[in-house]
Amino acid sequence: MDKFRMIFQFFQSNQESFMNGICGIMALASTQMYSAFDFNCPCLPHYNMAYGLGILLVPPFILFLLGFVLNNNISMLAEEWRRPQGQRGKDPAVLRYMFCSMAQRAMIAPAVWVSVTLLDGKCITCAFCTAVPVETLGNASHPLLSQGEMQRVLARIPCKEIYSGQELIANEVAVRYLRCISQALGWCFVLLMTTLAFLVRSLRPCFSQAAFLKSRYWSHYIDIERKLFDETCAEHARSFAKVCIQQFFEGMSTDLVAAHCHLPRKTSEDAGEASKKLLGITDQGTMNMALKSWHRCKPPLHLHPPALPSGNGWAGEGQPPVHPSTPRRETAAYYSLV
Amino acid sequence: MDRFRMIFQYFQSNSESVMNGICGLLALASVKIYTCFDFSCPCLPQYNMAYGLGIMFIPPVILFLCGLMLNRQSLVMLDEWRRPQGHRKKDLAVIRYMFSSIVQRAMVAPVVWIIVTLLDGKCLICAFSGSMDPEKFVGFANVTPVQVEQLLAKVPCKDDELMRNNISRKAVSRYLRCWSQALGWSILLILIVAAFLARWLRPCFNHATLLQARHWSNYIDIEQKIFEETCCEHSRLFAHKCILHFFESMRQEIKLHNFNLPRKGERDEEEEDLLQGITDKDQVNKLLKTWYYEKPPLNVSQTTQR
Numbered sequence: 001m002d003k004f005r006m007i008f009q010f011f012q013s014n015q016e017s018f019m020n021g022i023c024g025i026m027a028l029a030s031t032q033m034y035s036a037f038d039f040n041c042p043c044l045p046h047y048n049m050a051y052g053l054g055i056l057l058v059p060p061f062i063l064f065l066l067g068f069v070l071n072n073n074i075s076m077l078a079e080e081w082r083r084p085q086g087q088r089g090k091d092p093a094v095l096r097y098m099f100c101s102m103a104q105r106a107m108i109a110p111a112v113w114v115s116v117t118l119l120d121g122k123c124i125t126c127a128f129c130t131a132v133p134v135e136t137l138g139n140a141s142h143p144l145l146s147q148g149e150m151q152r153v154l155a156r157i158p159c160k161e162i163y164s165g166q167e168l169i170a171n172e173v174a175v176r177y178l179r180c181i182s183q184a185l186g187w188c189f190v191l192l193m194t195t196l197a198f199l200v201r202s203l204r205p206c207f208s209q210a211a212f213l214k215s216r217y218w219s220h221y222i223d224i225e226r227k228l229f230d231e232t233c234a235e236h237a238r239s240f241a242k243v244c245i246q247q248f249f250e251g252m253s254t255d256l257v258a259a260h261c262h263l264p265r266k267t268s269e270d271a272g273e274a275s276k277k278l279l280g281i282t283d284q285g286t287m288n289m290a291l292k293s294w295h296r297c298k299p300p301l302h303l304h305p306p307a308l309p310s311g312n313g314w315a316g317e318g319q320p321p322v323h324p325s326t327p328r329r330e331t332a333a334y335y336s337l338v
Numbered sequence: 339m340d341r342f343r344m345i346f347q348y349f350q351s352n353s354e355s356v357m358n359g360i361c362g363l364l365a366l367a368s369v370k371i372y373t374c375f376d377f378s379c380p381c382l383p384q385y386n387m388a389y390g391l392g393i394m395f396i397p398p399v400i401l402f403l404c405g406l407m408l409n410r411q412s413l414v415m416l417d418e419w420r421r422p423q424g425h426r427k428k429d430l431a432v433i434r435y436m437f438s439s440i441v442q443r444a445m446v447a448p449v450v451w452i453i454v455t456l457l458d459g460k461c462l463i464c465a466f467s468g469s470m471d472p473e474k475f476v477g478f479a480n481v482t483p484v485q486v487e488q489l490l491a492k493v494p495c496k497d498d499e500l501m502r503n504n505i506s507r508k509a510v511s512r513y514l515r516c517w518s519q520a521l522g523w524s525i526l527l528i529l530i531v532a533a534f535l536a537r538w539l540r541p542c543f544n545h546a547t548l549l550q551a552r553h554w555s556n557y558i559d560i561e562q563k564i565f566e567e568t569c570c571e572h573s574r575l576f577a578h579k580c581i582l583h584f585f586e587s588m589r590q591e592i593k594l595h596n597f598n599l600p601r602k603g604e605r606d607e608e609e610e611d612l613l614q615g616i617t618d619k620d621q622v623n624k625l626l627k628t629w630y631y632e633k634p635p636l637n638v639s640q641t642t643q644r
Contacts, residue, residue: 183389
């Protein structure tokens with residue numbers, strides 16, 4: 001138990017920094033993904049906007065969902081939300097706190113992707129190149145083209161090699177213009193996000209700090225309780241398995257003794273630990289039979305008390321009749337504080 | 339208790355150094371972001387100034403807000419400021435001290451950004467090339483005012499076809515960069531002298547008050563951390579007790595329903611305790627189902643009458 005206690009305390013005290021670490025890693029991963037991604041504007045009138053805005057908006061959505069998936073606490077939140085009330089009331093403030101803290105962390109990687117995309121400028125250049133104001137930036141003396149023709153020419157702005165409208169509007173001028181707009185949008189987006197985060201973080205202590213402390217305590221509690229319960233069940237399963245297997249071997253040994261009419265051997269006192277551990281199986285044939293029996297006919301998941309003779313069948317098995325009075329009576333008063 | 343003592347000492351000695359570390363990391367991050375950022379001046383008359391000054395001033399605001407948010411002490415200070423008085427009086431000197439130390443640390447990264455921007459020169463060249471007096475430079479003499487405006491706006495773009503080998507462009511660019519770097523170095527010098535004077539002259543005024551304020555601000559910080567640690571420890575013990583009571587109540591219920599002869603087994607006492615009287619597949623299933631459908635109440639002050 002001590003070892004588990006130490007591990008729990010480590011995770012509890014470091015859970016925040018652990019989650020922040022995952023958050024930071026996802027943010028770095030999103031920048032890395034962006035730089036590894038080979039952006040290829042289609043340079044066609046109707047496809048540009050779809051491609052550019054798609055690259056700007058679809059990966060953030062995926063990263064947001066991924067942020068939830070990678071967060072271990074999502075199943076804890078779902079469990080707490082859906083459980084029947086039972087003897088313990090449900091506090092919606094706790095659920096809200098858990099959801100908010102998870103959503104805030106999941107928002108970081110998408111925000112980083114959108115910022116990096118806007119600051120780089122390729123997406124906006126691709127998406128809005130057909131909307132460049134040719135009248136102000138371009139050559140006024142150029143013969144007018146039809147609308148469709150102009151769209152086709154402008155759509156090729158991101159693809160310098162095939163751009164044919166240098167006399168209409170210089171490629172560098174258009175790209176610089178679009179990139180300037182994109183970077184301005186990017187910085188404004190980052191400023192907005194940072195201001196929002198700052199306001200949320202600094203206004204919270206001014207209102208409902210006591211309620212916040214309560215929600216935080218109980219959400220940590222639910223997490224720890226779940227982990228401790230899993231650990232207790234694991235320990236129980238281990239003991240259960242150990243006793244079950246022990247009883248299986250003892251059962252085999254008893255059967256073999258009965259079948260071969262061996263006189264029960266009293267192990268001498270100085271036989272030592274090793275012969276006890278042999279559990280009565282001391283030759284190859286017996287061992288093989290034990291292994292075969294383990295595979296073909298696993299014992300039932302029911303541990304019987306070892307001191308009872310095998311003839312007394314019903315003690316502790318199946319559906320025994322309900323005994324009206326028990327030798328000891330214990331009453332426990334339970335009432336919910338939540 | 340020894341463990342707690344070690345933790346206290348760690349936090350006491352390192353709270354300041356943790357904050358200084360974060361401050362330094364943010365300053366390095368601001369330099370890195372500036373070098374990674376692809377500065378591209380639009381080279382258009384109305385947009386240059388907005389772009390150049392925007393790049394010079396908006397990221398510092400963002401870095402300042404980040405510096406305030408990443409500093410744990412800002413929450414502690416806000417807490418202390420907004421709490422109801424209760425049994426403990428509020429000392430404004432402590433709050434002022436905490437506020438000034440937080441703001442000082444948060445100002446480092448924005449100042450680094452502004453200085454790096456000025457020393458590099460691109461922002462100022464972009465912002466003020468359109469405001470230059472064309473008569474000072476040779477290449478703009480026989481040109482109409484509109485064209486002058488356009489040409490000056492294109493000075494920051496070296497690769498533009500009009501400006502590629504233009505000597506006047508280089509002259510304007512050098513002139514603006516010189517001003518920019520002079521401004522950058524001057525600001526750096528003024529700030530360092532101010533910091534030096536503040537640090538050296540501070541002990542001459544109100545040193546005792548300063549020591550008190552520093553002590554109590556450290557105290558509030560540590561108290562907050564210990565409270566959180568104690569809450570964690572408490573909730574762990576609470577959960578442990580709650581689960582044990584749950585298993586115990588399940589064992590009681592099973593005993594009520596099954597008539598088990600008192601067992602004297604070769605089994606260890608320890609194993610018996612670990613199994614908690616739950617020795618059957620159905621019993622385990624029932625336990626797990628009850629855990630989900632009827633979680634035990636949050637009350638471990640059980641009253642038992644035996």
